[in-house]
Amino acid sequence: MFPNVLEVARKLIRERVQPGETVIDATMGNGNDTMFLAQLVQETGKVIAFDIQPQAIAKTKERLEREGLAERVELKLASHEEIDRLDGQAGAIMFNLGYLPGGDKEITTQATSTIRAIQSGLQVLRPGGVMTVMIYWGHTAGEVEKEAVESFCQELSQLEFLVLKYQYVNQQNQAPFLLAIERRGQ
């Protein structure tokens, strides 16, 4: 079976991130990607994870502590538009667009701030690094956001970035798909 979109995103990141690097979870949510990234960068690395909902911070903090991973993770109750305040560069940046699973479905990422956050992230992405954007668009604001993000990505300079779209096209219910942006160069 072809791998699902989440597995593909993780594989692209795993192939690029080195132990000891700094990486970013732009949409912490329930902390799944934060946990994945914390394991990947190992003890000497650092994960910076963003969310604007306190319950995301609380839940992720608890999970990290349970696994002994809390020390290498910085949890920020802030908008991911602030990613570019990072001191240095990131080897990987993960976005999951949509709402917090199990949370308030009315609180979703929004096209305008998502684009700003992606722009902000690309500022700090190192050459050879990758940004993955998982697009869940089966909710009201999702289709607008999807269109905006796709248009933005199509316009990125092909000299600087390579943008891959990985999508299963015969699925019903607006299945999520992946956009992965690699910064060229080493």
Place this chain on the structure above:
Amino acid sequence: MFPNVLEVARKLIRERVQPGETVIDATMGNGNDTMFLAQLVQETGKVIAFDIQPQAIAKTKERLEREGLAERVELKLASHEEIDRLDGQAGAIMFNLGYLPGGDKEITTQATSTIRAIQSGLQVLRPGGVMTVMIYWGHTAGEVEKEAVESFCQELSQLEFLVLKYQYVNQQNQAPFLLAIERRGQ
């Protein structure tokens, strides 16, 4: 760097095809995929390759003979719409849509016969097998064909097939992209 679309197609096929299997090159052209498939199925396997242009047959035959691979390949001067006459099943089927590189650019695959050929191919694709369709659409008839093939693939039953679209979206010049169709089951 992300792998290019051709590498992805070959990787999907390599992961699924067993030595000794029968596989199909639906659009022989200059024989690149025929050669690749002939190496993959090894001595006990079989490749059936289609083209309607005699120069494709001649060129591919010469290449196969030079590499000692001719015995395991059947070259058919026929439309790929006849794929379903195959006795048995195929583990992989490759399509390259467009014109013969270096040949007459006015002779291209066409939407209607391409759809019939894909349908014909899916009839003989074994469970767990994969069909790759590389879509070159930078020529006059290409855009119509692209739309037709994409629509057809989107309608394929998700119980029977999984259809992956793999595309670099910030490229200029209507870069080729890949549709890969896997038949579910083992």
